[in-house]
Structure formats: structure tokens, C-alpha cells
Amino acid sequence: MHEVLDRLGPSVFAGLLDADGTLRYANQAALCAIDITPDQVLGQRFDATPWWQACDLSRHRLQQALVAAARGEASRFDVRITTVGGNTLAMDFSLLPLFGPDGRVIWLIPSARDVSERDQAQRQLQLTRHAVEQSNDALFQVGPDGAFRDANAASCRLLGLTREQVLRMRVPDIDTQVDDSQWPLRWREMCDRGSLRFETNVRHRDGHEIPVDVSVSQVTSGEETFAHVCIDDLRERRAAERRIQQLLQFDELTGLPNRQRLLESLDAMLLASDQTAVLVLELDRFKRVNDGLGMHIGDAVLLEAAQRLVVAVRGVDLVARRSGDEFVIVVPGPTAVPVALAQTLLDAIARPMVIEGHEIYMTCSVGIAMAPADSDRADTLLRRANAALHQAKLHGRNQIAVYAAAPHDDDPARMALETALRQALRNERLELHYQPQVDLVHGRIVGVEALLRWDHPTLGRVAPDRFIPIAEETGLIVAIGDWVLRHAIEQAAAWQRAGLPPLRTAVNLSARQLLQPDLARRIEGLLAATGLDPRLFGVEVTESMLIGNFEQAVQHLQALRAMGVEVSLDDFGTGYSSLSYLRRLPVDVVKIDRSLVPDVTAPAQAVSITRAIITMAHQLQMKVLAEGVESEGQAALLAANQCDQMQGYWFSAAMPAAAIEAMLRDGRQIDPVLLDRRARQPTLLLVDDEENIVAALRRLLRAEGWLVLGATSAEQALQLMARHEVDVILSDQRMPGMTGVELLRRARVLCPDTVRLVLSGYTELQAITEAINEGAIYKFLAKPWDDAQLRSHLRDAFALKEMADSNRRLDLEVQHANRELAELNRRLQALLQAQRAQNQREVDSREATQELLDALPVPVFGVDDEGLLVFVNAPARTLCDADGDVLGRPASGELSDAMRRALEGGSVKLTLAGRRFRALCRPLSGNARGCLLVLLPQAGVRA
DSSP: OHHHHHTSOTTEEEEEEETTSBEEEEOHHHHHHHTOOHHHHTTSBGGGSGGGSSOHHHHHHHHHHHHHHHTTOOEEEEEEEEOTTSOEEEEEEEEEEEEOTTSOEEEEEEEEEEOHHHHHHHHHHHHHHHHHHHOSSEEEEEOTTSBEEEEOHHHHHHHTOOHHHHTTOBHHHHBTTOOTTTHHHHHHHHHHHSEEEEEEEEEOTTSOEEEEEEEEEEEEETTEEEEEEEEEEOHHHHHHHHHHHHHHHBOTTTOOBOHHHHHHHHHHHHHHOSOEEEEEEEETTTHHHHHHHOHHHHHHHHHHHHHHHHHHSOTTSEEEEEETTEEEEEEESOTHHHHHHHHHHHHHHHSOEEETTEEEOOOEEEEEEEETTTOSSHHHHHHHHHHHHHHHHHTTSSOEEEOOSOTTTTOHHHHHHHHHHHHHHHTTOEEEEEEEEEETTTOBEEEEEEEEEEEETTTEEEOHHHHHHHHHHHTHHHHHHHHHHHHHHHHHHHHHHTTOOOOEEEEEOOHHHHTOTTHHHHHHHHHHHHTOOGGGEEEEEEHHHHHHTHHHHHHHHHHHHHHTOEEEEEEETSSOOOHHHHHHSOOSEEEEOGGGOOOTTSOHHHHHHHHHHHHHHHHTTOEEEEOOOOSHHHHHHHHHTTOOEEOSTTTOOOBOHHHHHHHHHHTOBOOHHHHOOSSSOOEEEEEOSOHHHHHHHHHHHGGGOOEEEEESSHHHHHHHHHHSOOSEEEEOSOOSSSOHHHHHHHHHHHSTTSEEEEEESOOOHHHHHHHHHTTSOSEEEESSOOHHHHHHHHHHHHHHHHHHHHHHHHHHHHHHHHHHHHHHHHHHHHHHHHHHHHHHHHHHHHHHHHHHHHHSSSOEEEEETTSBEEEEOHHHHHHHTOOSOOTTSBHHHHSOHHHHHHHTSSEEEEEETTEEEEEEEEEOOTTOOEEEEEEEEOSOOOO
16 A cells, blocks of 8 residues: 555655554655655654644644544645745645544544645636736626626726626627627627727716727637627827817917917908908006016916906907917907907906905007908918007007008118018028938938028028018018029939938928919929939928918828828927818828927926827828927937937037038937837836935846946936936835825836836835826835845836837837838829829820821821831821721831832922822921821912
8 A cells, every 4th residue: 555655646645644643654755745754754743743834724724633533524624835845835635534343543544635736726817807807997708699798897987887787788788889780790890800999989877978999809718709808998088189189279378279279260260251350469567467466466367368358359259369468359340340349358458357355457458450451361460460569559558559551661670681681592692401300210310301591791690580571571482482492402412412321301381382383393393303312302381381271282292292202290289280180181290399399307298298199190100200309308208209200409400411411421320229229238227315225226136137227316317217218117105305106107107118116114005006006106015125025026027028118119010010001002002193194194195186187287197216107197098098097007018109208308299199299207306206297288289
């Protein structure tokens, strides 16, 4: 029997006890587990042997089992046994009594089976279930019949139901877009494709609908198939999108339309109304309120003034806040109305305001300009209303002035500047500088923006914001725009011929250029004349340019894109910025305005707006370029948020062409450390206000092969995050200025891909729990720490980061490939469309030529360079009595000897069908090859 028990295997322990619990035998598996010989344990009380020393609970249960066995009762329970290697085994233990002939217990048989793997599987199952329950996403299991088989806590919260209620329902009960008849189609589609992704609405218990994003995956286990459904609540995202639109188009303090929304609305009203008045209203001496009572009182005054203005106007009128204390009112209607309304506005503002116990008296001045009398363009109307406002202030404030004459007609300095600008254009004294545009994936210069510069002989460099408005007002902007196009394309072609790395040169178009019907054709001609590859040229337009004549502008841009020219939408985020509007534009690149480029110190909202614009543009298969990047922190944050390109003073100001060429030859680029996310060293950021803690952690982790950065404050940590790509952050909780949780919340917004841990001796349970639940913290670790456990947690964090990085890289590569594929497909379709149009034009031209030549009263023959007849008009057929189709036949077989001599050159007289002719041969020019033989009738024709 002993030999059999010794062969049971290493996971089965067995033995023999006498009735009082003394060990008489143990098999080899049991002895080897604790590395002892039989002599060391046989003859001892079983509960005193080494197997039972590691776990008091297991030893206590054994003692109870020994007592029960003495009474003849069997026992079975789970125990923990520690092996010689220090491992703890979970064992399924049994103690059975063995009875003698007299019915008394004479032996006890202990046995145990290793069930560690079973316990581990059970724990893993519990952890998985716990993770599903703790997930913020609503998770469901759905069967082929559409019935819910399982649902986590988040799904119940989403629907306002209990789990039991959910499990009694089917998908059509909650999905507003699927009924019982459509569910089988949805299930079949999921089975065919393996997964689905779509947006829909689900019904809450109280009846309202919730917008959601749904991901469905097919799961097959044995012969059973079900769907794993993950539902993401879109309410916050939709609210954020609405908030973004509100911030981009409306003033945050007053809620009125902002400057860009004003320009867009004014353009539309000018088109819709025969007469429109623009009133610019400014609060008089508003600065003394801010300086004397504080900015919060000043804000309250502005809010009260805005509300009074809205009440004073009609429902069809527009009230906007253009700047600090300046408002604009747009009034469609007859000339007499604006003056009366202006007086009403003066009276409304003049009423005393009581704010926080202060009685404040304000006045305002109003300037008025009328369309179309003063101008039919929004920007010009506003400038002239401003000029009238200036006159109102000169008259003593609290006044109304109507624009009567051009405000600069009597300004000698401005007239001199206008004259000098015309001379500079005529004498080639303008020049172009080029600001590099840098790829944020590889760090290389991929393009430049051409910017106009003017160095006046006596005034020095004249700022563009001084001379460009003059050019626009006088119409000189068209000639300047043509000059810029010609010189920029010539310079780009020179770089191309010099063999420099491919570089796209972008030129800003003016609103007037977009109104020119031949814009695309002229650009095409310049590209052809210089030999510049159209893919190395681009144009930039602003949103406000497109509003006035949208359809014509879109046609121009579509024609340019069909050539291969890149189209960029400049200053995005400061204008209309409508998603449906943007989708209609033929745009390759969205340029984020410098006012929306965030830094590491920016509010989380600013970062979120930028990230939303980048995501939106990528979803529309557009690239994103950020303007005005002035720090390494901005560049790093943009790169981390998948912005494609950047330009700004941080990399380079606008430079002359020679300096750009030198940059390209030198291989100037962004430091790869800032952008290279694959080859760099894994980076850990330690944050603790005690330097000795940071030093101790550095010593502990120096052998791990990580780049370890240390910071003793949250501000220092944020600066390090701007200069380095940090993978894992380990932060103390209690620090002056900003707690660890607050720092990690900021880090989550700025660098959402970091793995964030708190190491603290203070629990502060509520704050840390909230941070963990919202995803700001990955783990909380307590001080003092166990070295081995801390290293293990950090290794797990780096492994998690590496897996997330791999997934993100794959996603980016897929997105990039999709964008490239979409762009290639778009260009191919444009090329095919252009080719079809060209073919049709050639067919139409040939048919028109045929009809024209048939109408000529003289015979005409066309012969190609191979001597074949390719054209014979109607008089020629009649003259030669050609029966059947002679086209394609050799001219030598169809024409007379005299006519063949005429084909060799010169003028030949001949007689055909009783009529005298002079044969003239004229070679064809252009793409056609061959000649035309024309027979001119001569005097002396016989009847």
C-alpha cells in the first residue's frame, strides 16, 4: 500500500494516523513538499508537524477534525500548506476514520490534493467579474434572441433599472432604432462582420432618450454564440461639443455673439437686406470703473449693459460684443431707424446701475454706418462705423455720429503710405519671407508659409497690419496677391530644381482673389510655366472669406485640389467653425489659430478644445497644423495629442528664401527626443516635496534601466513633463501648493497616456477614491513602502504603458494609412473626372470643327504625318465623288497626281470635275501632326 501511495504524484499527499492523531506514515509527495525525512515527523502528533505551522486557521481546523474523527466522523475542508520553497499551496484536505472489527476507530487516513490552480482560476474569475462591475462603460451580454443575459452595474445606472429588470428585457426594449422585426437583421450583420460600431439612442426608465456609442463583438464559446456589447454614454461628449461651439462663437461673459460670429452674421444680413445699418457703441470712461471698483464690478457693468441693449432692440436686430467695452448692433431697415435706435440705446445705458451697493452712472457713444451707401462689405462698414464713433467721442462723448465721408480722406500720412505701397509694388520693393511648417511625427520641415514683407526706405519695416488694410480698401490687394502668387511659385520651383527635400509652399489668398473667376486657371498657368509640381504648392483661406460667396469659393478650391494643390483653412477656431460647414469645404489641412494653442500651464478646457479640433479634423480625413507655437511645452503637448504639423517662433520665425534653403541643406529639424516615442528610454517621474524621499527612490530604482526624473513640487513636475515624455508618474499626496491628486488630474488632461500612481502616508480616502474612479489615478501605494512590492507595481505600470503605446501606435498607423488612402482615392477621382471632361471637350471640339469645315464652300482634305486621309469635308467628297468611307486610306491612292504634288509643298493649279482650283498645303500646328490641303476655286469655271 505504501508503494501505491508514494506513486500518487507530487500534488497528492497521503498518510496514516493512529486513533489518537499520531503520524505513522506519510507518502513521498508530502515529505518532499517540506523537505524532511520520515524519521523527523513519524511518531509526532499530526497537528504538530511542519505542514501545519504556517497557518493557524488550518491547524485549528485540523485539531477539530481529529476530535471528530475519534468519534467516527469524516471531515473535509480547504487548508493552506507552506512548502520548502516558501510557496503556499491551497489543498483540498480529507480526514477519514478507519474502523476495527469491534466498530471502534483504529486508524485515521489523512489525504490532501493540490487545488491551487482551481483557486487561482476562481480568483481570476472574481477579479474579472469585479472589473466588469467597476467599469464606467455599460457592458451587456446579449443572446441571438436579443435577450440580455448579463449586465454590469454601469448599464443599470445608465438605464435607471435594476439588474433583474434588465435581464427580463431585450435589445428592442431599449434601442430606439431597432424593433422586433429589425433585430434578426442586426444579429445577422454582427455575425457576418464579427463586430459592429454605431451610434443610437437608448431609453431610460423615466422615458427620456440617451445618445450612446455602441461597440458589439461576437463571442463564441463551444457551440454557444453571444454578443458582448459595450455602450459609451455620449451626453458629456455632446455637451462638450456644444460648449466648444459656444466658446468659439459667443462671448463668455455676456453670451452675445463674438467678433467672428458678428462678421459672419453681418455678411449674411448684407446679402439678405437692401439696407443695413451698423452701430458701434462704446461705453464712455469704462476704464475708471475697472480701476476704481475692480474688474468684477466692471464685468457686472458689461453684463448689465449687454442686457439693456438686447432689450432695447428689435427681435430681428443683432447685438454683439466685439471687444472689452465695445458693442455692435446690426439693424436691417430704412435710414431713419438707426438714429432713433441709437438715441434709445444712449438712454438705456444712461439709467443708473446698482451693483453690489454701488450706484454707477454710465454713458456711451455711438457711430453709425449704412449699407450700401457707405459700403457693402462687412469689414469696411465696421471700420467706417468706428470712424463715426471716433467723431462722436470728439464731440464730447454721450453722442451719436453718422459716417459722412471716408475717415482717411484728409489723412496725409495714410495717403502717403498708400502711394508708397503702389510704388513698392511697381518697383519690386516688396519681398517674401517664409516660415517653416514642421511635421510633428518625424520632426522634419515639410512646408513653408509665404508671408509678405515691406521695407520702406525711410519708414523701415512696415508691419503688414498697417499696409494690408490699405491694400484691401483701395483694391490694390488684387495686384499684390498676384505678385505674391507669382514670386512664391517661382521660388518653390527654384527649390524643386535645386534638388532640395520636397517642400510645400503655401500662399494666403485674399477675399477679392476668391471672387476672380479665373483664379484656378491663372494658378494652373503659373505652375505649368515654372514647372512646379502642384503637390508642392498650397493655398490658405480663412473661414470669413468663404461666407460671402461660398459656392464660388468652393468651386475655386475644388479646382485647385483637382490639380494637386493643397488647401488649408487658416485661423480655425476663431470663426464659424461649424462641423457641418467644415464637412462641405474642400480642405486638406485645418490650421488651429494661435489663440487655441495650449501650454502645459493652460486650463484643462483649453487643452480639451484643441484635442477636440484635432480629433474632429482627423475624422474628416484632414490634417491639422497648429500656428503660433512659441514653446517646447506647446510643441510637446501638440505632438502628444496627435497634431500633425506646427509652425511658430519656437522653431523659426519667417526667414528669407536663402535662410530657408540653408535650413533644408543642414537638415534642421525638431529634436527627435521630443517626438521619438519608440527608441527612447522608459521614463519615470518622481514627485515628492521631501528631497530625501526622491533620493531614496532613485537609489532603489537605479538598476531598473529607467530614466528617473525627480521633482520636489507640482510646478516643477509640470515643467519636466513639458520637456520629457513621461510614461509613469509616482507622486506624493500632501504637497504645498497642489496636492498629488490635483497634479495627477492635471497630468491626465495634459498627457492622458501616462500611468499615474500615488505614494503617500496619508490616505485621504475620499479624494483618492474619486480620483481613481474618474481615471486620474491608476493605483494608491502607502508609505512606508515595501521595496519589492513597489518595484513590482512600477514594472506593472510600465508594462501597461507599453501595451497602451503599442495599441496607440497601431491606431495612428491605421488612421494615417486611411487618410493617405482617402487622399489618393480623392486625387484619382479628381484626375479621372478631369480626364473625362478633357475627353468630352476634345470630342466636342472635333465635332464643332467638322461642322465648321463641312460648312466651308471649298474642298478641304486632312492628311496625317503617315500619309493617311483623316479628314474630308462635304465639298471635297462631292468633288472627288467619294463613295463610302475614305478616311484612313492612303492619300496617295485617293488623291490625283496634282494634289499629291501640292502635299509636297507650294501652290499647284489643277482642274477637277471641270472646275479650276489652286491647291494650297498648310501644315498643322499644336498637338496635331500632318497638313490640310485646301482647294481654292479659280476664275474660269466651266458650267
